Amino acid sequence: MTDSDCIFCKIVAGDIPCAKVFESETVLAFLDIAPVNAGHALVLPKDHHPTLMDLPTGLGADLLAALKAVGGAVMEATGADGLNLMQNNHEAAGQLVHHAHFHLVPRFADDGLRL
Ligand code: 5GP
Ligand code: ZN
Numbered sequence: 083m084t085d086s087d088c089i090f091c092k093i094v095a096g097d098i099p100c101a102k103v104f105e106s107e108t109v110l111a112f113l114d115i116a117p118v119n120a121g122h123a124l125v126l127p128k129d130h131h132p133t134l135m136d137l138p139t140g141l142g143a144d145l146l147a148a149l150k151a152v153g154g155a156v157m158e159a160t161g162a163d164g165l166n167l168m169q170n171n172h173e174a175a176g177q178l179v180h181h182a183h184f185h186l187v188p189r190f191a192d193d194g195l196r197l
Contacts, residue, residue, distance in 0.1 A: 162188030
């Protein structure tokens with residue numbers, strides 16, 4: 083399932099480059115192009131599903147495995163003290179790319195970020 087107008091589908095297809103940090107049969111993760119903190123990564127199913135509510139339940143284990151692996155990797159790589167997991171659905175909630183994805187944001191004790 084892909085959407086020819088979707089930037090994340092183009093990244094999954096390899097038509098747009100990304101800084102890949104994780105890949106499995108069903109999931110891809112790469113660094114956000116506009117990070118809110120060092121190591122900000124995006125985790126997404128390779129198939130196109132617009133929002134969380136559209137995700138097949140069967141992808142849950144693959145997504146959780148990826149979130150755990152990528153979360154640990156970005157924390158270790160950046161020396162972070164903490165980690166936020168965020169997920170936006172629909173424009174009213176700040177979703178800019180309509181291919182469901184999860185943000186992993188490493189946090190530092192004194193980073194001053196308000197998410
Ligand atoms: P949303 O607001 O939809 O939850 O988040 C979309 C995220 O995708 C934003 O943080 C934005 O910086 C990131 N993004 C948008 N286009 C690209 C791109 O072409 N490459 C990468 N690596 N990230 C992107
Ligand atoms: Zn897509």
